[in-house]
Amino acid sequence: MASKVYYMDDRAKAIQDSLVAKMLTVFEAAGLQNTISPGDTVAIKLHMGEYNNTAYLRPVYARALADKIKDLGGEPMVVDTTTLPYTPFASRTTALDYLNTAYRNGYTPATLGCPVIIGDGFLGADDVRVDLPEGFILKEQYVATAIAMADAMIALTHFKGHPMGVYGGAIKNIGVGCASKKGKYNLHMGGHPKYGLNARPFYPQLCKKSDCASMALCNTVCPENALHISDEGIIWQREKCTGCSACFGILVMCGVGFIPDDYFDSAAAAMADSAKAVMNTFKPGKVGFINMAIDMSPWCDCVSFSDRSFLPNLGVFASMDPVAIDVACLDMATNSYGVPGSIAEEKGVMEPGIRKLTSCGSVIGVDEMIQPNTGEKNGLGKKEYELITVPQPENVLPFLPSMKTVGIKLRPFYGIEHVMPEGGFKRKLDVDLEEVRGNGVGLHGKTHPSKAH
Numbered sequence: 001m002a003s004k005v006y007y008m009d010d011r012a013k014a015i016q017d018s019l020v021a022k023m024l025t026v027f028e029a030a031g032l033q034n035t036i037s038p039g040d041t042v043a044i045k046l047h048m049g050e051y052n053n054t055a056y057l058r059p060v061y062a063r064a065l066a067d068k069i070k071d072l073g074g075e076p077m078v079v080d081t082t083t084l085p086y087t088p089f090a091s092r093t094t095a096l097d098y099l100n101t102a103y104r105n106g107y108t109p110a111t112l113g114c115p116v117i118i119g120d121g122f123l124g125a126d127d128v129r130v131d132l133p134e135g136f137i138l139k140e141q142y143v144a145t146a147i148a149m150a151d152a153m154i155a156l157t158h159f160k161g162h163p164m165g166v167y168g169g170a171i172k173n174i175g176v177g178c179a180s181k182k183g184k185y186n187l188h189m190g191g192h193p194k195y196g197l198n199a200r201p202f203y204p205q206l207c208k209k210s211d212c213a214s215m216a217l218c219n220t221v222c223p224e225n226a227l228h229i230s231d232e233g234i235i236w237q238r239e240k241c242t243g244c245s246a247c248f249g250i251l252v253m254c255g256v257g258f259i260p261d262d263y264f265d266s267a268a269a270a271m272a273d274s275a276k277a278v279m280n281t282f283k284p285g286k287v288g289f290i291n292m293a294i295d296m297s298p299w300c301d302c303v304s305f306s307d308r309s310f311l312p313n314l315g316v317f318a319s320m321d322p323v324a325i326d327v328a329c330l331d332m333a334t335n336s337y338g339v340p341g342s343i344a345e346e347k348g349v350m351e352p353g354i355r356k357l358t359s360c361g362s363v364i365g366v367d368e369m370i371q372p373n374t375g376e377k378n379g380l381g382k383k384e385y386e387l388i389t390v391p392q393p394e395n396v397l398p399f400l401p402s403m404k405t406v407g408i409k410l411r412p413f414y415g416i417e418h419v420m421p422e423g424g425f426k427r428k429l430d431v432d433l434e435e436v437r438g439n440g441v442g443l444h445g446k447t448h449p450s451k452a453h
């Protein structure tokens with residue numbers, strides 16, 4: 001039987017159409033409230049955005065979800081984990097770095113109404129080992145303690161592109177995002193003799209250290225001290241490399257280090273294995289998924305910039321199946337037009353029917369279906385889905401900030417002090433609006449009310 005995926009688009013003409021309201025509506029439609037029992041500790045798992053990334057999910061979604069979880073009797077916490085780090089500079093690689101970045105991005109206990117927790121501890125070593133005999137490539141994984149100990153989890157995911165997984169969806173949000181730092185070394189193939197960065201082709205003869213602006217980085221970036229610059233140029237002690245990725249971009253750019261064959265493919269498969277390990281730390285029925293397919297930049301929220309979205313906003317999805325929800329998003333992306341001026345135009349994939357994530361998220365030609373295919377193989381979920389469009393609710397009351405109307409609220413204040421000036425505002429009695437009205441182009445043949453008589 002196909003897994004059910006519930007969906008609302010992103011068009012809005014009323015209070016119930018706010019994306020926050022739609023997120024809560026699909027939450028209910030998909031039965032995600034049944035994942036939470038009174039007294040449960042509930043992780044809201046999301047990516048709080050890299051330093052200077054601007055496409056990550058606005059904190060209001062997590063806040064609304066935290067309020068909802070409290071209404072259901074649960075105790076929410078917003079959780080993410082430390083990074084490998086992936087880049088030369090530390091902005092999320094210890095809990096301290098991450099909290100500073102999260103607070104800068106607007107994710108604070110004050111905005112969320114609940115604690116923000118870096119689930120794998122200060123350095124990323126706080127984890128629980130999970131055996132994974134069903135794994136396609138990983139046979140064990142290390143899950144952040146705060147996730148493994150939680151009673152329930154709502155994975156609130158920003159669906160977008162990703163340079164390694166090709167897309168970032170529900171599978172990646174939990175597969176990578178719930179893994180501790182040790183777990184991230186594991187799934188990024190750190191130390192793997194065939195797929196790991198330690199196995200990458202290396203061409204020291206291409207090092208142009210004398211006129212290289214990045215030379216200082218090569219001496220300081222490696223946490224294992226495996227890289228340094230000698231009089232002859234770059235020296236790399238391959239056996240010391242754990243595959244943390246900090247030097248990855250630098251060495252690819254100058255051509256000295258390249259990408260091992262199947263590095264991205266194996267890591268994309270490992271993301272789905274890792275996601276299965278994370279699910280194994282919960283009782284059945286205790287994890288729900290929401291995918292917000294909006295602001296879809298090609299390179300994830302893990303980078304310190306956000307390219308123009310290459311797809312129009314698709315909407316909000318909810319499901320109990322992380323594989324099905326991702327495939328539903330991928331299919332809708334495929335069937336959408338690309339955004340003019342984005343990477344979709346650059347790659348010539350603007351028309352519906354072309355797989356947008358494979359075309360736009362991939363750096364070196366990795367297929368978007370690796371994560372779902374692996375997720376189906378290891379028992380994480382099903383690719384077959386039934387998409388159910390959820391109607392707009394008629395009742396606006398659940399989406400209002402307060403039941404007090406403005407009349408009830410303001411009358412007593414205005415009785416004490418009114419904001420209107422006593423003698424009225426200083427304004428002209430009459431003006432010729434024809435001087436500023438414009439030529440009416442764009443009114444689609446409708447007559448401006450002033451010209452109707």
Ligand code: SF4
Binds near residue numbers: 250254
């Ligand atoms: S390895 Fe590359 S980045 Fe490092 S000094 Fe040489 S040319 Fe520059």
Ligand code: SF4
Binds near residue numbers: 197222223225243
């Ligand atoms: S050499 Fe290996 S361990 Fe050192 S920075 Fe590069 S990827 Fe990380």
